[in-house]
Every structure is written in structure tokens, then in C-alpha cells.
Amino acid sequence: MPIKVRFFASLREQIGRAELEMPADGVATVGDVWANASAGAAPPADVLAAVNHTTAGLEHPVADGDEVGFFPPVTGG
Amino acid sequence: MSVELSASPFSPWQVLAVHERRVLRAGEYGACASFVGSMRDSNEGDGVVSMELEHYPGMTERELDTIEREAGERWPLLGSLIVHRVGEIAVGEPIVLCACWSAHRKASFEACRFLMEALKSRAPFWKKETLASGQTRWVERNTPGY
Numbered sequence: 311m312p313i314k315v316r317f318f319a320s321l322r323e324q325i326g327r328a329e330l331e332m333p334a335d336g337v338a339t340v341g342d343v344w345a346n347a348s349a350g351a352a353p354p355a356d357v358l359a360a361v362n363h364t365t366a367g368l369e370h371p372v373a374d375g376d377e378v379g380f381f382p383p384v385t386g387g
Numbered sequence: 388m389s390v391e392l393s394a395s396p397f398s399p400w401q402v403l404a405v406h407e408r409r410v411l412r413a414g415e416y417g418a419c420a421s422f423v424g425s426m427r428d429s430n431e432g433d434g435v436v437s438m439e440l441e442h443y444p445g446m447t448e449r450e451l452d453t454i455e456r457e458a459g460e461r462w463p464l465l466g467s468l469i470v471h472r473v474g475e476i477a478v479g480e481p482i483v484l485c486a487c488w489s490a491h492r493k494a495s496f497e498a499c500r501f502l503m504e505a506l507k508s509r510a511p512f513w514k515k516e517t518l519a520s521g522q523t524r525w526v527e528r529n530t531p532g533y
């Protein structure tokens with residue numbers, strides 16, 4: 311199962327797509343997912359991430375079949 | 388405990404009254420604290436005509452459930468409720484309702500405040516405003532609540 315990557319809000323518009331999939335080979339952490347998805351561009355300083363709908367840092371491990379979300383600071387309420 | 392995302396306008400006072408009647412037991416609670424946040428017609432000096440509220444389906448509900456559960460662990464609540472709009476929102480419409488019930492006022496006041504502040508800082512929602520000029524822009528951060 312590939313890793314599913316999703317982008318939200320202003321980050322989705324900057325990246326130019328809402329989601330993509332990538333093979334899990336050689337992808338160990340959330341930071342690796344970002345690097346693969348963004349062709350090596352550094353993540354924004356305020357980027358937030360989640361693995362399987364739970365908030366996670368860039369060092370958080372990822373595995374086959376995980377869903378990884380990236381998004382800017384939240385502004386609800 | 389109840390969490391609901393609403394894609395259409397809702398009446399917070401009606402929702403609160405219905406929840407209280409259906410879920411709470413009259414005579415058990417002595418306090419109910421609630422907060423309603425509504426959409427203003429201006430922000431940062433500009434006129435705003437509408438707003439798109441994006442969320443992360445699945446994660447947003449999960450985070451709100453977690454926040455509600457944390458409130459229930461920290462305060463002796465008899466009930467709590469979070470309703471939050473998603474999608475296209477017009478000026479003046481309610482965006483969020485938080486309510487807590489308890490035997491005495493301390494728990495419901497404090498827990499209701501906690502629900503709102505935790506929601507504002509943790510739940511994945513993002514606001515995109517449409518200004519009176521027709522321009523759109525993402526809201527980059529929330530105002531501090533404390």
C-alpha cells in the first residue's frame with residue numbers, strides 16, 4: 311500500500327494539488343514524505359502535519375498505507 | 388458528549404435547547420455555560436462578505452472528540468456539545484457553538500472556555516475570506532483568546 315499524502319488550505323494552493331500517493335520504499339518519516347512530495351523544497355516554518363489523523367512532527371515515523379496530511383496553522387472557531 | 392460538523396446554517400440556541408432536553412436530565416445539572424462565535428463583516432480593516440471554512444474530514448471530528456474527552460476528564464461535566472460550521476458561511480451566521488453542563492458553575496464556565504480555546508488552536512479548520520472588493524485571502528492566524 312502506498313503512502314497517501316494530502317495538503318490543505320493555503321498549502322494545497324501553493325503545492326498545486328490536494329493529494330498524491332508515493333511508495334513507502336525509502337520513506338521513513340513525515341519529513342521524508344514532505345521532501346519526496348515537494349521535490350526537496352524545505353517545509354514552511356509553520357507547517358503542521360498529521361499521520362492517520364493524529365498530529366505528528368516531521369520526525370514521526372511513517373509506514374505502508376499511512377495517510378500523511380500537511381497544513382498551515384489552524385484558524386477555526 | 389456530542390460533536391457535529393454542519394454544512395448548512397444552524398440555530399445555536401435551538402440546538403442547545405434540543406440537546407439539553409434530549410440528553411441532559413432536568414434537576415441534575417445546575418449550570419450550563421455556552422459560547423457562540425459568529426461571522427463578522429470585517430477583518431483587519433477590510434469589509435468581508437463571505438467565508439469558506441475548510442476542514443480535514445476525519446481528523447477534524449477526531450480532534451474535536453479528543454478535546455471534548457479531555458474536558459470531561461478535567462472537569463466534572465454532566466454533558467458537553469460542540470457544533471461547528473464547514474463550507475460557505477455568510478456574514479452574521481453562527482460558526483461555532485460550545486456548551487457544557489455541570490452541577491455548579493465553575494466546571495461549566497471553565498470547561499466551555501477550554502473547549503473553545505483548544506478548538507481554536509488544535510482543530511484543523513481554515514478560513515478563506517472573500518472581501519468586499521472580490522479579493523479572497525486565507526486567514527493566517529487566530530486572535531489570542533487569553
